[in-house]
Amino acid sequence: MQLFNSIIDYLFRSAAEAGPHDILKLYNPKGNIINISPRLEPNTPTSCYKLEVVAADCSSVELAVSLGFDLSSMEKRLQGLEKKILTDAGETPAVVYEMKRQVESFREKLESVEHLSWLGLFKDLSEGTQKPSPFYHKTTLRKTREECEHVREKFLQMSTLEVSEEVRQYLKTPTFDNWQWEDAEIMVLLQVMYSDLDFIATFNIEPEVLQQFLYEVYKRYNNIPFHNFKHCFCVTQMMYGLIWLTDLKSKIDSIDLLIMLTSAVCHDLDHTGYNNAYQINARTELALRYNDISPLENHHCAVAFEILEKNENNIFRNLTSEQYKRIREGIIKCILATDMTRHNEILNRFKSILPVFDFGNKDHRDVLMMITIKVSDISNEARPMDVAEPWLDCLLQEFYNQSDMEKLEGLPVTPFMDREKVTKPSSQTGFIGFVLLPLFIELANLFPCLEQHIIDPVKKALAYYTEMEKALEKEKLNRAQADKTAPAKTKDTPQQNQQNTADSLSEAMVAPKPATF
């Protein structure tokens, strides 16, 4: 039998042109994963099996031998050279950009040639962008130069146009729909926020410098499912909305407001789609650099000040050094506060000062600023359902990508990111009930007017996902019972289960979808 298994394994690997370290997955015509074994039923031209090469170790010795060179050491050498040139020349010369472009285009070609799948680099693009590539963290997440230039041109053209009063008012509300706006427009909207909070006049920010700053920020958000430039915008827009809804302008000074808005803009700069737990477990460069202490948040903040170091990007360049010092301290505090491992610590501090909260007390204001960026950071569920739900899909895509990678690399798998365990409703009921609402409620205790804007929609979302979760449970029970009566049936994958459940969800849902969703 052992020999038979090896022969079958060899046959399938040959058919898929897969190497000995690749993982093969076989799907039946219904799309369920099945075992590769000698007991497989023969397929027919009308009911084909589908064989998928899921992964290979790109840094393996075998791959280096078959290629004749080692990709990762080449990449490292290139990075080293680039760093050296950067230090010597002050900026990356055009010739290096061109080389990078050529390497990138070669990589893309390599990844799109199916018969080279044994290299472990092949990405099946025909299945759309929904399906995460197992090599997602190895491929470049950075925006291309062309993409950036294109958006910059559009942004600069649009920034001379007047934004209507209607849009300016809409921008101040949590119901704002980010999905209606493309990146260049989003940059214009960010500019409007700086202008309508009077920052341009108060801090003598030149329009060209603000535009250059926003462009650099845009460039340094990566093309990843969730922690991207649109997330930066949403968090900033929620912060902006909170400032207006609570009339913070009349309670704290403009420097604090400037800190709050700019922290939101910068808070996830250069996020790579892998959280701190991954950084630490995988012993990434960031974890090493920051000694496992909030590696991501430290990095986001460092990138922010790296951008501001250049005079042409420095929106604070006309401020006194005292003011700059205060702003830097404030931004660091706010961005570092977005590390969720500090959630309870910060929330408890806020709760303890709430009964005696004093806007004139700097410590109190600092905690309030940290709480508002935290609220803004996790505020998707406070938005209308048609805005919030696509964000959840993006978040889960990023979570699943990470847990897939953890499995491939043999790292501890982050439970709330595991596609085998997490569904949309299960992910939201716990998060809303235990993390989001307790935080939002405390902010609403200080500002009761927020109740209708952020608490009510979150409660509706919780009710919606709770019903969905119940329906899922019911469906699971039904299926378990059906399986008992038909034991020979093949087991569905979790994805298939979810699909089946979604199909019967409309019948099983006890409550109709709330009107605002």
Ligand SMILES: Nc1nc2c(ncn2[C@@H]2O[C@@H]3COP(=O)(O)O[C@H]3[C@H]2O)c(=O)[nH]1
């Ligand atoms: N389950 C769930 N988690 C969220 C949601 N919004 C934010 N988060 C989590 O909260 C975290 C806030 O910090 P990060 O941006 O690092 O990562 C975010 C996610 O892990 C949400 O709507 N649902």
Ligand SMILES: [Zn+2]
């Ligand atoms: Zn964020």
